Amino acid sequence: MxxxxxxxxxxxxxxxxxxxxxxxxxxxxxxxxxxxxxxxxxxxxxxxxxxxxxxxxxxxxxxxxxxxxxxxxxxIADSHPIVHAFAQLNVPACGFCTPGQIMQAVAFVKQKPDPEDDDIVQAMQGNICRCGAYVRIVAAIRQAVGADR
Ligand code: FES
Ligand code: FES
Incomplete structure (x- = not known):
């Protein structure tokens, strides 16, 4: 056991x-x-x-x-800022990669709460999205950390 x-x-x-x-x-x-x-x-x-x-x-x-x-x-609560931002920006297309993307992003923003876009891209580059939602994924993470610039 x-x-x-x-x-x-x-x-x-x-x-x-x-x-x-x-x-x-x-x-x-x-x-x-x-x-x-x-x-x-x-x-x-x-x-x-x-x-x-x-x-x-x-x-x-x-x-x-x-x-x-x-x-x-x-x-991960529905109220988590990452989950909220993914929903608000309609990030998922088929949605298959979304749980993994969210888990990667939640751990990343905990470790780096004020990331630049390059940091986000680097942190998320191992998470493949076959639907190509990468621009929305980065935008959602940026929105979740309150750095929509
Ligand atoms: S299923 Fe584990 S990394 Fe692809
Ligand atoms: S939303 Fe379809 S694989 Fe990412």
């Missing part, structure tokens, strides 16, 4: 410790807001927070996540 705290709730998970956290979240715990894109750490669709850091859940094992606080998109 592995102990996980996810979105403030304790869970005991009976699974192979080498199982990717993404599998645990989606297939065992039913937290399907976190998306499976590439499975090799290259697209960012599966981004969650482990111990407050944005990580790719397809590249983190259950054993590595055990004992740490995990936050998924289900743990």
């Amino acid at each position: 592995s102990a996980l705290n996810i979105n403030g709730k304790d869970h005991s998970v009976d699974a192979d410790p080498a199982m990717p956290l993404l599998w645990v979240l989606r297939d065992i715990l039913g937290l399907t807001g976190t998306k499976y894109g590439c499975g090799i750490g290259e697209c960012g669709a599966c981004t969650v927070h482990v111990a407050g850091k944005a990580v790719r859940a397809c590249k983190v094992t259950l054993a590595e996540a055990s004992g740490h606080d995990v936050t998924t998109i289900e743990g």
Whole structure:
């Protein structure tokens, strides 16, 4: 049994410790807001927070996540400024990448609350959007940090 705290709730998970956290979240715990894109750490669709850091859940094992606080998109309030700005600026097209984009952005603005556009682009460049919503993603993050300039 592995102990996980996810979105403030304790869970005991009976699974192979080498199982990717993404599998645990989606297939065992039913937290399907976190998306499976590439499975090799290259697209960012599966981004969650482990111990407050944005990580790719397809590249983190259950054993590595055990004992740490995990936050998924289900743990981010609708009232969070990033979520609010994504909705206000109609960022999602198909929406598949959006949970990962939001998780990456939430961790980023926590660490850098007053970013320049270049900082935002750099922080988000590992999160692929097949619909090409990149301009709106940057605009939403800029709006969320109150730096609409
Ligand atoms: S599914 Fe994890 S980075 Fe693409
Ligand atoms: S909104 Fe479709 S992949 Fe980003």
